[in-house]
Amino acid sequence: MNQLNNPTAQAVDNVLIYIFGFSLILLLGITVVTVYFVVKYRRSKYPEPTSQVHGSWLLETIWTVLPILIVLTMFWYGWTNYVGLREIPEGALEVKATARMWSWQFEYPDGRKESKLYVPVNQPIKVLLFSTDVLHSFFVPAFRIKRDTVPGMESYVWFQAPEPGSYDIFCAEYCGVGHADMTTSVEVLSEADYAQWLQPLEPSATPRGLVVLDEQGCLSCHSLDGTDGIGPSLFEMAGQPRQVTINRESKELIIDEEYLKLAIRDPEAEMVDGYNPMMPPYDEATINNEDLQAVVNYLMGKAEAAKTPSAGAQLMDENGCLGCHSTDGSDGIAPSFKGIGQREVTIERDGKEITVKIDVEYLRRALLKPNADLVKGYSPIMPSADYLSPEEIDAMIQHLLQQ
């Protein structure tokens, strides 16, 4: 409960306060009278009742008619303010929101896709709601708006934010295992920030494959860091064996490009053992062949390096990494970043000590699950950076590799 001064929240809150106010008075009235009667007419004081009244036409009429009048005002107030939630002011920016198990995708009129809803301050926003699979519900408590996304049907909500900030979006209609994690946010930007955000992105600092993975919501079921999820993790896939079921037969194969492409275009053709067949197929209309190749390149570890790693330096600064890690080779609480891209390290994995070469995959895991592989000689105290977006993580990794 924050952001009271936006139009949709005000419409809802006024009704809530009106109804809760009346309810509180009624509840107090009933409770006080009951307690008073129970104490006053207790049997120890009145062994026999002092009245045998059966009812009272007058009283009963009053307490039938009065509540009718009260609830009718509640009904009408609730209805008129609801109408305000449906009537969109002029000049609204339209954004298309698509819900799928278990993430949100926002598409702007110019075709740009995001996993968070970036909007300018003080402009009405109309969010068109769609679902690709089951029911979900678009819920932003700060604006008191909620509406189900229904497959095969379009609906909408609108809101307007008077102040920049970040506001939670939840999925409010139950949709399976990922329901509670289907959260993202409305990022309300000041006019200047929004104008900047509108600029076309620099020729992708992020590998295209990762962008697609993020946009399509793959990462809500598959992790990049080796954590098991609803689907198998995408960590270090190239050349790994997989136990899969093809035509009801279970067999082992080695992950290669062909395997990955089929797994995306037709997931049920090759089911990895131990997982449920719930991944939707992604056809050419959803991921075109070029993007598919980019995804496969990325997963096979062949992604081209990012061109602007400088963002990574800034992120490391902002997130306090340098409090423990040095950049000049001096040893501190944690290993130094100097030359980290050329080093080998000895780590403890699954109780065994092994020595590995530091690469993109290693660093990603080190950032997201810092204490899974522990560098020899250090204690498990590093917090995970999993609150950063995959793009941000990637920028940091590219920066680290160049140290």
Add this chain to the structure above:
Amino acid sequence: MTKIALKNTGFYSESPRSGILGWLLSTDHKRIGIMYLFCIVTMFLVAVCLGLALRLELIAPGPTIMGPQTYNATFTVHGIIMIFLVIIPSIPAAFGNLVLPIQIGARDVSFPKLNLLSWYCYIIGAVLAVIAIFSGGGAPDTGWTFYVPFSTQTTTNVNMAVTGALMLGFSSMLTGINFVTTIHRLRAEGMGWGRLPIFIWTLYSTAWIQVLATPMLGITLILIVLERVFGAGLFDAARGGDPILYQHLFWIYSHPAVYIMILPGMGVISEIIPTFSRKPLFGYWAMAISSLAIAFAGSLVWAHHMYASGMSDFAILIFSFLTFIVAIPSAIKIFNWVSTLYKGSIQLAPPMLHALAFIFNFAIGGLGGLALGAAASDIHLHDTTFVVGHFHYTMFGGTGFAFFAALHYWLPKFTGRMYSHKPAVIAWALLFVGFNVTYMAMQAVGIQGMPRRYYDYLPEFQTLNVVATVGSWVLAVGLIMMFVNLWNGIRKGTPVGKNPWGSATLEWSIPSPPPLENFGEKDPVVTKGPYDYKGVIADEY
């Protein structure tokens, strides 16, 4: 406490068959009632444990004692058991069977064999529901509402669970038919409609809903199975079907079902308040008519569960209006109960304490319903833990407490023994406090915006979730204490006479426990109203 033997063991020792078959094949309404009571309390305890597990999971963000899939299965099974196996049959099937024929002066229900058949439908349904948890693709994870398209896609054992619910529906319908007929045909001489205890009026209203609305549930559940097994496509948008159609079908039964759950509870309270005030129920006819009004108007408000579903705004206007109308008869009942206390002679025995707690809890649940009935405010509150708090206030704080009141009121009649009062009062206090702490906190965190059916939540919701979980522990202690005390009372409590509370309805004029055919040789003749306490004296115990 030393155990004193009962002088009279009533229907427990009179049966055409002996041993366990004397129960399993019995058509005596009292034996069937006791069997329902036993099964319902067992299922209640199972589902309470699941509820406590849900609350424990929610004590902190992130997976605490279980992951998302287990949590989803747990709230689904908790919901299915509580709704279909506990609350719907709780008062009508258990206490309705025990009390209804005696209160109208009959020797049994109209169709005793049908009555036994409905018990078997209940058992089959219960067994199927339990098998569904442990077999097939795993415990169902759809929520008790089985919303499509999720329920037609999930690989868990939905088919079996749905079949179980279907059997339970049959059980409920058969009981309804039996009760309507019994009330029309088997009233004793002198038992005019104006002399029916209000408990009978509420069972009568409930029975009509059971007969008229439950077939809708059957059809809806069968359609889910057709959809899953044969891909019928009725609810599949890609093939011209409509997922929202399912929600209408589901709620056309399930909203009236909430009145199946609450009306008999209101009936119990209407018996207990006059007895422990020694005064006629205030506004008898208003109470009787409002029960019928609730049953009728309650059938017209189903789509108030669907304001955010994508349904048309015109439908929202209509259903919001009707929802506010159905609030009126419930309000009238509350005012009449409170007025009954006026100038009475009030005794705070355990049944009365539970009845007073019912009024308080049900008032909170009903008033919360107003905020959910208004279109604008429901948009924010819908599908948050506010709703979870709200329906626990009505179903647990309401019907649940009425069930506890009924246990404390009628068990001495049907077992012949009185439980001890002091532990009963302490248990009541724990239940009342624990209940309100748990669900008030859930309502509050819902207003803040926490969606329901979440095993994980943002840190800002933690404080209230911890409060709710701690409250559930107090509640649990209260439940243990209450059931242990009642159990001790059943086994070795002090024997009671015919009428330990000084009640005026017919069941208190025959021995405790009652004999096989209730009334001995001569049929009873009724000469006074159900709340006429003049000359009625409570037996010492």
